[in-house]
Every structure is written in structure tokens, then in C-alpha cells.
Amino acid sequence: MPPKRRKLLGRRTAAASADRAARASETPEQTSLRLSQMDSSSAARLSMESAAARTERLASAASTMSSRRARLSVEERSLQNSQGAVPVARLRASQSPTQKTLRRLRDACFRSLESPEQTTSRRHRNTRATAASRALEQPQETAHRRFRNALSTASARALESPAQTTVRRIINARSTASARALESPAQTTVRRVRNTRSTASTRVAENSEVRRQRLENISSFRASLNGVTSPSTSFWSNVAYNYDCTVKYSARRDVQIGAMDKVCTFCNAKKWAGEQPGLCCSGGKIKLPSLDEPPQPLRDLLLGTTSHFLEAIRKYNCCFQMTSFGVKAISEGGWMPTFKVQGQVYHLMGSLLADQEEPPQFLQIYFLADYNEQVDAHLGILPSDISIGPR
Known part of the structure; x- marks a missing residue:
């Protein structure tokens, strides 16, 4: 014999009236006990249900619910959705992390059994319901919803592992690409105009601090795509005068350019790894003549055994400058x-x-007639710490 079904409290019978009166006088503990007993009874009944009976029950419930909702007006449906959202929100707020995970897994299992037509129908239905609900929102409600969604998204992403973040970005990129591939030119234009207006209104309302933080986030994101750890502006602010011994500056990839050990295959110029291939000679298009051998006695001064000339070469160069x-x-x-x-x-x-x-x-000095006077004038420019041998 099938289990006895619940009484409908909406019936105009003496038993239904008595049940309504009894429930109205219940204490919170009695209500909780009754609901837990009903949950246990329902779970026991559903556990003995066969697959065919379950499918038939769900189909019958869906048909009944669909016929009821079809008779509702737009205002009645909106009121029903808003009233139903309150207990659902309370229930989900009281769920533990394990219960949330189980609920999401159950929803994912149900959706995996959907046919493509059912998935499309569900998404269209959800889109229409969301659009209708948001069209009735007040500006304060819209701002509150966006703020609540932003907090929820931020808290969820803060708990993500790097692998989960990568998977989420890949899924979002694929979803966005597939959605935009189905857009018509008119829809693409409307989306771009809407995004442009939204971005413009947001940036007009931002202050200098928000703008600075936004630009830093963009810079960090672009640098992360290139595999570079981009520091914030606060890191480089007076970093030369605020040296921190705990920071290993040489280990930062954004300031470590490596050794100058890359040799051009055309002109044999030494370069750093980050320099462009054609920076030195445009890939062999520019060919400079070889340097001539320096004349004597300059060759001996440059290639000699003593380093005195090379160490004081700037001072010697000042002796022959023609302008100031x-x-x-x-x-x-x-x-x-x-x-x-x-x-x-x-x-x-x-x-x-x-x-x-x-x-x-x-x-x-070059217009002095006497050569010895020219030499004395040139030597007089040299500092006193440089000794000159015999001429």
C-alpha cells in the first residue's frame, strides 16, 4: 500500500482547521521537531521509491507546477518569486559548507542529465526571470545587489587555489567566446555600446585613489600575462632612499635583466636577452666598417701595460675640449x-x-702661435694629482 499523503491545510475541513490552529500555537521547538520528523518520513519514503516511480512523480509535479504558474499574471509571479526567495535565502544562509557543497553537486548532477533543449529552455527561462526581476528593482536595491554580489565573488575568489583560478578563467573565457560567436552584428554593437557607457559612468564616479588602484591592477595583470612580477607604485616610491635588507632585489624578475651574453649572429654585438633581435644592425642590413688601428703613440697608451692613461682618460680629454x-x-x-x-x-x-x-x-688655446705655449696651456688644465713625465 502506498504511504499516506499529507493533508492539505488549505482544504475547508474540520481536520484542516484543527491542524492550522495547532500549528499556529506551536512553539519554535515544536515546529523544528515536527519539520525534522517530516523530513525523516519523507526521506524514508523517497528512499524506497523506484526510479520509474520517481520519474513519474517528478514529471507530475513539474506538470502541476507549470500549469499553476501559467495561470499566474506577471505581478503574481513576481510576488510569488519574491516570497519564495526569502525562505530559500534563509535556508542557504544556515547551510554549512558541507551542505552547500552537496547541494551544488546535486544541482550539477541534475543539470548533467538535461538534454540540450532542456538546458537552453532553462537558461532562457532564467534570463527572462532575472531581467523581469531587475526591471522592477529600485536604484538602492540594484546597488545593494551589486555590492552583495561583489562581496560574495571576492570572498569566493580569495579561497581559490591557483589551479582553481586558472580553471575558472579558462571556463569563463570559453563561455564568453561561445556566447559572442553566436551574437549578431547588431547584438555585438549593442553590447559594446552598453559596456562603453557602463565603463564611462564608473570612471567618472571614481576618485584619484580608486583610479590609481585600478591602473595598478591593470599593470599587474598585464605583467602577470607576460610572466613578470610587476611591483606596485608604492614599492618603487623612494626605494633608493628606503632600502629594505629583507627584500632580495636581485631576485625580482622585473629588475633582473641578466648578463650581456647574447651575441648577434650578424655583427657580433653583445646584447641582453630582453633586447630586440634587430636592435644593433637591423638583422644584418646595416654594416659598419671595421675600426682602424689607432696610431702611435695612442695605441701604446690604450693597449700598454700601464693603466694610468685609461684611468685618467676623462681628465686628459678635458685638456683638449674646445667649448664649455x-x-x-x-x-x-x-x-x-x-x-x-x-x-x-x-x-x-x-x-x-x-x-x-x-x-x-x-x-x-688652438690659436696660440707658439706650440710650446699650447702644450703648457693644455697641461695647465690637468689636476695637480696627475704627474706628467718628460715631453
């Missing part, structure tokens, strides 16, 4: 770690002949 450095320097007072200029950097040449009371300088 001209610029408008900026002095801000106090200690300045950098040399600041304003305007253009230029060379001061002056007159070709020195005044009678002034010693010749720069290009004026």
Missing part, C-alpha cells in the same frame, strides 16, 4: 641629489682670441 658647458641650473637650496637644468643645454664658444689680461681657454 652652458646651461641654466636650478638651485633649490639644501642638499640636491640631482642636477636640474631649465631650458636648453648648449655649448659656449666665446671669442677666438683671449683678452690680454686673461689666459687662453678652450678653443683659444
Whole structure:
């Protein structure tokens, strides 16, 4: 004999009225006990149900529910959905992580048994229901929903492992690609316009701090795609004056450029690994002539056994300069770690002949008639710590 079904409390019978009165006077403990007993009885009854009986029961329930919902108006359906969402939200809020996992697995199993037509119908039905529900939202409700969804998404992604994050991104990319492949040109245009307007309105409302954080996130994301650990702006802010011994700067991939050990196959130029292949000679298109052998005595000075000339080569070079450095320097007072200029950097040449009371300088030295005077003037520029041997 099949198990006896529950009484319908909505019937206008004495038994139904008595049951309604009894339930209205129940304490919370009695209600919880009654519901747990009903759950146990229902679970025991369903466990003895055969597959055919279960399929028939679900089909009958779906048909009954579909016919009931078909008779509802839009307002009645919206009211019913909002009323039904409250207990569902309470139930899910009270679920433990294990219960949530089991519920999601059960839903996934049910959806895996769907046919493609059933899946498409369900998605269209959910889309229409979501659109109708959001069309009735107030601006405050929309903002609250988006904030709640953002918090839920952030908390879920914070618990993800790197492998789960990768899988989620791949699934989202495939889903987005498949959805956009089915778009018509008009739908694509509408989507792009809608996204552009949404982005513009969001960026107009953001302050400087939010904008800075957004740009840093974009930079970090792009760097992660290239396999580079991109530091934030706060990391590089005055990093030279705030050295942290706990940070291994040489291990950071964004500042480690490696050794200059890459040799061009065309011109034999040494380069770093990150430099472009054709940076030196455009892939062999540019061919420079070989350097001539330096004349004597310059060759002996450059290739000799002593390193004195190479160590003081900049000082020797200053002896033969023809112009001086001209610029408008900026002095801000106090200690300045950098040399600041304003305007253009230029060379001061002056007159070709020195005044009678002034010693010749720069290009004026080359216009001295006596060769020995030229040599003495050049040597007079050298610092006193450089000793010159016999001429």
C-alpha cells in the first residue's frame, strides 16, 4: 500500500482547521521537531521509491507546477518569486559548507542529465526571470545587489587555489567566446555600446585613489600575462632612499635583466636577452666598417701595460675640449641629489682670441702661435694629482 499523503491545510475541513490552529500555537521547538520528523518520513519514503516511480512523480509535479504558474499574471509571479526567495535565502544562509557543497553537486548532477533543449529552455527561462526581476528593482536595491554580489565573488575568489583560478578563467573565457560567436552584428554593437557607457559612468564616479588602484591592477595583470612580477607604485616610491635588507632585489624578475651574453649572429654585438633581435644592425642590413688601428703613440697608451692613461682618460680629454658647458641650473637650496637644468643645454664658444689680461681657454688655446705655449696651456688644465713625465 502506498504511504499516506499529507493533508492539505488549505482544504475547508474540520481536520484542516484543527491542524492550522495547532500549528499556529506551536512553539519554535515544536515546529523544528515536527519539520525534522517530516523530513525523516519523507526521506524514508523517497528512499524506497523506484526510479520509474520517481520519474513519474517528478514529471507530475513539474506538470502541476507549470500549469499553476501559467495561470499566474506577471505581478503574481513576481510576488510569488519574491516570497519564495526569502525562505530559500534563509535556508542557504544556515547551510554549512558541507551542505552547500552537496547541494551544488546535486544541482550539477541534475543539470548533467538535461538534454540540450532542456538546458537552453532553462537558461532562457532564467534570463527572462532575472531581467523581469531587475526591471522592477529600485536604484538602492540594484546597488545593494551589486555590492552583495561583489562581496560574495571576492570572498569566493580569495579561497581559490591557483589551479582553481586558472580553471575558472579558462571556463569563463570559453563561455564568453561561445556566447559572442553566436551574437549578431547588431547584438555585438549593442553590447559594446552598453559596456562603453557602463565603463564611462564608473570612471567618472571614481576618485584619484580608486583610479590609481585600478591602473595598478591593470599593470599587474598585464605583467602577470607576460610572466613578470610587476611591483606596485608604492614599492618603487623612494626605494633608493628606503632600502629594505629583507627584500632580495636581485631576485625580482622585473629588475633582473641578466648578463650581456647574447651575441648577434650578424655583427657580433653583445646584447641582453630582453633586447630586440634587430636592435644593433637591423638583422644584418646595416654594416659598419671595421675600426682602424689607432696610431702611435695612442695605441701604446690604450693597449700598454700601464693603466694610468685609461684611468685618467676623462681628465686628459678635458685638456683638449674646445667649448664649455652652458646651461641654466636650478638651485633649490639644501642638499640636491640631482642636477636640474631649465631650458636648453648648449655649448659656449666665446671669442677666438683671449683678452690680454686673461689666459687662453678652450678653443683659444688652438690659436696660440707658439706650440710650446699650447702644450703648457693644455697641461695647465690637468689636476695637480696627475704627474706628467718628460715631453
